[in-house]
Amino acid sequence: MELSVKNTPKTQVPFNKPYLTGREMEFVKEVLESGHLSGNGPFTKKCQQFFQERYGFRRAFLTASCTDALEMCALLCNLEPGDEVIMPSYTFVSTANAFALRGANIRFADSLPDDPNVDPESIRALISDKTKVIVVVHYAGIACPMEEILEIARANNLLVVEDAAQAIDSTYEGKPLGSLGDLSAFSFHETKNIQCGQGGLAVVNNSKLLTNAEFVWEKGTNRSQFMRGLVDKYSWVSLGSSYLPGESVAALLWAQLTEIDSIQKKRCHIWDRYSEGLGDLNVDTTKVSPKATRNGHLFHLVLESRRQADDFLDFMRSEGVKAASHYVSLHSSPYFAPKHDGRILPNADKFTERLIRLPLFPELKEEDLDRIIGLTRDFLTA
Numbered sequence: 534m535e536l537s538v539k540n541t542p543k544t545q546v547p548f549n550k551p552y553l554t555g556r557e558m559e560f561v562k563e564v565l566e567s568g569h570l571s572g573n574g575p576f577t578k579k580c581q582q583f584f585q586e587r588y589g590f591r592r593a594f595l596t597a598s599c600t601d602a603l604e605m606c607a608l609l610c611n612l613e614p615g616d617e618v619i620m621p622s623y624t625f626v627s628t629a630n631a632f633a634l635r636g637a638n639i640r641f642a643d644s645l646p647d648d649p650n651v652d653p654e655s656i657r658a659l660i661s662d663k664t665k666v667i668v669v670v671h672y673a674g675i676a677c678p679m680e681e682i683l684e685i686a687r688a689n690n691l692l693v694v695e696d697a698a699q700a701i702d703s704t705y706e707g708k709p710l711g712s713l714g715d716l717s718a719f720s721f722h723e724t725k726n727i728q729c730g731q732g733g734l735a736v737v738n739n740s741k742l743l744t745n746a747e748f749v750w751e752k753g754t755n756r757s758q759f760m761r762g763l764v765d766k767y768s769w770v771s772l773g774s775s776y777l778p779g780e781s782v783a784a785l786l787w788a789q790l791t792e793i794d795s796i797q798k799k800r801c802h803i804w805d806r807y808s809e810g811l812g813d814l815n816v817d818t819t820k821v822s823p824k825a826t827r828n829g830h831l832f833h834l835v836l837e838s839r840r841q842a843d844d845f846l847d848f849m850r851s852e853g854v855k856a857a858s859h860y861v862s863l864h865s866s867p868y869f870a871p872k873h874d875g876r877i878l879p880n881a882d883k884f885t886e887r888l889i890r891l892p893l894f895p896e897l898k899e900e901d902l903d904r905i906i907g908l909t910r911d912f913l914t915a
């Protein structure tokens with residue numbers, strides 16, 4: 534495809550720029566001066582309480598990453614050899630790795646035809662006597678069809694884990710994502726809406742898993758009971774690991790949480806501009822079901838072919854704009870392909886080959902946004 538080269542100056546637009554509120558230094562300094570540098574200090578507690586109050590999570594545990602939070606969730610599912618866990622193939626490696634580390638048999642479900650989120654019918658087809666857990670991933674921070682998925686889980690007595698890595702501040706039928714499953718996991722990596730460089734959150738909504746979650750979070754010990762004066766020594770009581778981040782990370786996160794509404798407003802404004810500026814084109818874009826809300830995490834396009842997606846990335850790069858593809862479906866990954874049951878997952882494959890994300894970060898300038906929308910329209914209508 535030939536596109537005329539424009540003479541406009543080519544400002545470089547990155548794909549992401551981590552947003553800082555300006556209060557990070559103040560809070561990190563407070564930590565350094567306090568002498569409490571390890572985890573589970575005042576900033577950790579403030580962050581956890583914030584999430585519990587704002588989103589109605591039963592208990593929130595700060596972790597060093599969403600990967601860690603998913604590993605906590607997988608441990609809490611208490612899997613036995615031969616147990617099966619169903620999850621979408623179109624996801625980040627951590628979703629699967631956490632459960633593979635526990636020895637689970639992973640069964641990959643396909644995405645919906647016009648949405649990277651998992652197809653409930655594809656989940657239903659994989660249910661067996663051995664299924665123990667359904668993991669959903671709210672792609673782009675937009676809810677999966679949770680009504681159907683929760684119904685499948687209820688009917689088959691399964692646990693539901695939400696990989697809500699991208700989904701902070703979004704809702705489904707008015708309920709915050711992360712509050713619907715038994716367990717859920719969020720990411721605060723620098724590419725996410727709320728970021729502290731690298732961080733995460735494990736959420737426990739199922740009260741039966743709460744006591745064990747405290748043990749797992751604190752390296753498999755009952756240290757939290759010791760701190761509350763319930764036991765006179767703490768010791769090894771379950772499997773666990775060192776999941777909690779140091780206080781300086783929690784301080785960075787707290788700075789972001791003090792400004793969450795304005796961060797969300799900025800991101801959602803950009804998301805809306807993309808949606809309005811590109812929604813009429815003949816390509817699938819990030820869409821929000823009537824039951825869900827968006828959180829302005831990412832905006833994607835699904836191009837006609839892998840070739841067109843590659844050409845689009847090259848074209849944008851030549852114009853100084855960094856767009857990006859996303860996940861390589863896990864059923865066809867080098868690690869898992871030999872273990873996969875051979876089912877073809879056409880929608881996951883399609884998103885692997887053809888899905889492109891546009892730059893989206895709070896400091897994206899209006900003129901750059903106009904230019905990205907204009908360039909995308911030029912490319913797709915040439």
Ligand SMILES: Cc1ncc(COP(=O)(O)O)c(C=O)c1O
Nearest residue numbers: 598599600625627698720721722
């Ligand atoms: C769906 C999903 N789950 C988990 C993760 C892992 O997050 P983290 O980098 O915080 O470990 C990511 C990372 O982007 C992700 O997209």
